[in-house]
Amino acid sequence: MCEMTIRGIAVQREVQPGDPLTELITRSLQSIGQNWQNGDILVVAQKAVSKAEGRIVHLDEIKPSGLARRWAQRYGKDPRFVEVVLQQAHRIVRMEKGILIGETLHGFVCANCGVDQSNTEEGTAVLLPLDPDESARQIQRSILESCGKKIACIVSDSFGRPWREGLVAVALGVAGLRPLLDLRGQPDRQGRNLTATLPAVGDELAAAAGLVMGKAEGIPAVVIRGFRFEPAQSSGKALLRAPENDLFR
Amino acid sequence: MCEMTIRGIAVQREVQPGDPLTELITRSLQSIGQNWQNGDILVVAQKAVSKAEGRIVHLDEIKPSGLARRWAQRYGKDPRFVEVVLQQAHRIVRMEKGILIGETLHGFVCANCGVDQSNTEEGTAVLLPLDPDESARQIQRSILESCGKKIACIVSDSFGRPWREGLVAVALGVAGLRPLLDLRGQPDRQGRNLTATLPAVGDELAAAAGLVMGKAEGIPAVVIRGFRFEPAQSSGKALLRAPENDLFR
Numbered sequence: 191m192c193e194m195t196i197r198g199i200a201v202q203r204e205v206q207p208g209d210p211l212t213e214l215i216t217r218s219l220q221s222i223g224q225n226w227q228n229g230d231i232l233v234v235a236q237k238a239v240s241k242a243e244g245r246i247v248h249l250d251e252i253k254p255s256g257l258a259r260r261w262a263q264r265y266g267k268d269p270r271f272v273e274v275v276l277q278q279a280h281r282i283v284r285m286e287k288g289i290l291i292g293e294t295l296h297g298f299v300c301a302n303c304g305v306d307q308s309n310t311e312e313g314t315a316v317l318l319p320l321d322p323d324e325s326a327r328q329i330q331r332s333i334l335e336s337c338g339k340k341i342a343c344i345v346s347d348s349f350g351r352p353w354r355e356g357l358v359a360v361a362l363g364v365a366g367l368r369p370l371l372d373l374r375g376q377p378d379r380q381g382r383n384l385t386a387t388l389p390a391v392g393d394e395l396a397a398a399a400g401l402v403m404g405k406a407e408g409i410p411a412v413v414i415r416g417f418r419f420e421p422a423q424s425s426g427k428a429l430l431r432a433p434e435n436d437l438f439r
Numbered sequence: 440m441c442e443m444t445i446r447g448i449a450v451q452r453e454v455q456p457g458d459p460l461t462e463l464i465t466r467s468l469q470s471i472g473q474n475w476q477n478g479d480i481l482v483v484a485q486k487a488v489s490k491a492e493g494r495i496v497h498l499d500e501i502k503p504s505g506l507a508r509r510w511a512q513r514y515g516k517d518p519r520f521v522e523v524v525l526q527q528a529h530r531i532v533r534m535e536k537g538i539l540i541g542e543t544l545h546g547f548v549c550a551n552c553g554v555d556q557s558n559t560e561e562g563t564a565v566l567l568p569l570d571p572d573e574s575a576r577q578i579q580r581s582i583l584e585s586c587g588k589k590i591a592c593i594v595s596d597s598f599g600r601p602w603r604e605g606l607v608a609v610a611l612g613v614a615g616l617r618p619l620l621d622l623r624g625q626p627d628r629q630g631r632n633l634t635a636t637l638p639a640v641g642d643e644l645a646a647a648a649g650l651v652m653g654k655a656e657g658i659p660a661v662v663i664r665g666f667r668f669e670p671a672q673s674s675g676k677a678l679l680r681a682p683e684n685d686l687f688r
Contacts, residue, residue, distance in 0.1 A: 390605030
């Protein structure tokens with residue numbers, strides 16, 4: 191029997207640009223009598239990382255394009271916000287019925303290219319981190335340097351998905367573990383090779399953490415303990431499907 | 440700070456048709472000195488539920504259609520297996536490059552309509568449960584009757600998804616909690632209404648359990664403790680997007 195524990199770490203105040211996010215998280219953890227352990231997995235909400243990194247756009251500095259203005263007018267949106275979304279898109283996947291799904295410059299497919307206006311100052315919007323893997327690596331390194339412990343780190347965000355309602359958290363940036371395991375070729379209990387087992391553990395870890403984080407609750411970080419993984423250098427991009435395998439362009 | 444625990448329950452032997460699955464799970468839980476507690480969430484793998492319910496097809500009884508034979512020949516598959524998949528489909532979503540994604544009779548969109556040949560006897564395939572919600576309710580009722588405890592139950596399966604590699608567990612059947620929460624209208628920390636927060640907690644709970652279940656490890660059931668939920672009658676179908684909102688037909 192294996193047991194995992196999932197603990198939310200509340201940070202005392204709203205994260206501001208330039209904040210030493212890892213230090214804030216570590217201090218919060220220590221304030222409840224806990225500390226980092228080797229093998230911990232820290233999941234941090236993209237929004238907190240982006241804010242600390244200053245990935246904030248002031249909408250009054252944005253000049254909306256014709257496309258942004260037309261779309262915004264049709265669906266009652268802020269044209270400056272729509273323009274920011276379009277600027278973050280490598281390509282538009284769907285743009286209909288008031289829903290805009292794009293593939294971001296990094297390669298993530300999500301609504302509004304991950305640009306968000308909630309939990310941020312009026313007149314601003316928050317972008318995804320520029321390089322979520324690097325963000326995860328920096329957090330991982332910072333904990334190693336300050337506490338001497340080797341952890342893995344995931345930067346997560348909540349995405350919608352086709353055919354299913356609601357949002358689930360997924361892994362954007364990953365440091366220290368493989369977010370996609372390849373168990374093909376391992377025998378099942380009848381001794382036959384499993385043909386299609388590729389658990390996206392990075393996304394499942396993010397989802398588990400998502401249960402504890404709440405947009406209304408101020409818990410931007412979660413520690414998962416008891417999930418055994420092989421330390422490895424990797425990337426959140428391992429979870430992105432190559433275009434030639436994408437049946438839903 | 441809130442802490443969730445996630446514990447896998449190994450069942451001693453392969454589940455067989457007619458097995459009293461809930462009893463097997465309860466006995467395994469008790470064998471490690473544990474017992475059900477009010478508020479527990481039990482996640483059970485669809486494969487175990489389906490086997491106990493006898494949802495097994497013998498491929499030598501299947502007469503493949505022309506469509507099944509042509510597809511199977513082109514991609515090196517068993518035409519009888521393909522025929523079973525087609526019979527489970529309400530509609531075909533994508534059928535190309537050797538990948539068959541269908542919407543099942545229940546409404547789930549997944550590869551091969553959820554029909555599976557792994558971890559089952561040679562020459563057989565396992566279907567999804569006929570009514571996963573009812574399966575979840577029966578498990579929930581059985582635990583209430585035998586142990587007097589009120590739990591929630593999720594019947595889960597691992598699905599692939601567009602644009603992202605790998606499989607993540609999702610909720611098929613649900614009893615006892617709302618798998619989709621509607622937090623719209625609640626203020627964010629700036630006091631503005633959140634506009635798009637609909638966490639699919641049923642899927643996130645399934646994903647968390649998926650980290651502990653392993654297809655090669657014989658852990659078909661997982662107990663999640665410490666996730667606060669409001670007891671409610673609901674259905675896994677709350678997680679299915681209505682056709683008019685589906686941009687990826």
